[in-house]
Amino acid sequence: MRLFSTTSSILTSLFLIAMTGTFGACSAPDVCDDSIDVGSLSINPQGSPCTYKCECNNQLYEGFCKDDGSCQSLPREGCRVPGKKRACIPLKLDDSGCKDGIQICQPPELGGRSLWGDCKPLVPTKESGKELCQDGLDNDCDGKTDLG
Structure with missing residues (x-):
């Protein structure tokens, strides 16, 4: 009779564990x-x-x-200043012809990690005005960084 009671207790415990999800489970696929x-x-x-x-x-x-x-x-490389931008070379060039890109430190898609985001190719833009002419990037994709 004691064996039945012990077996019953074990089975009840296992059932409760299974029902409460205390067993480790795999996360849903990405x-x-x-x-x-x-x-x-x-x-x-x-x-x-x-x-x-x-x-x-x-x-x-x-x-x-x-x-x-x-x-x-x-x-990904670590970074210190969220929102800071830097020049980079994209891993894969797109059809725009730009060989330069830009990265942002700690973009939202990285969940708050202090890492550089994806290097996104620049969209060709005419370099005019102080902001684009002195940013250290080849904004117009002509192979020259900034206008002289």
């Missing part, structure tokens, strides 16, 4: 498609198979999905 640039994961995706950019570009790594369906990525 939702990733063309509408998302930065995935929520933080593992190094270098060389992993991919379909979308956000499979290669996440909280700790900046990357993109190459034409062969594999990730190319680099670790």
Whole structure:
């Protein structure tokens, strides 16, 4: 009779644990498609198979999905001043012809982490006015930084 009572107690305890979710469970899979640039994961995706950019570009790594369906990525660098901008070279050039880009420190998509955001290619803009002529960027994508 004592064996039945012990077995019954164990089974009841296991049932209660299962019902309250005290067992560790896997998190839901990361939702990733063309509408998302930065995935929520933080593992190094270098060389992993991919379909979308956000499979290669996440909280700790900046990357993109190459034409062969594999990730190319680099670790994000730390930064100190939220909102500060800096010049950069995009990992993947787009059709604008610009080889220069710009990054922002601690952008919203990185969830408050003190890291540089994605290097986004500059949109060609005529360099006119003091602000664009002295910002250290090739805003008009002519291969020359600022006008002389």
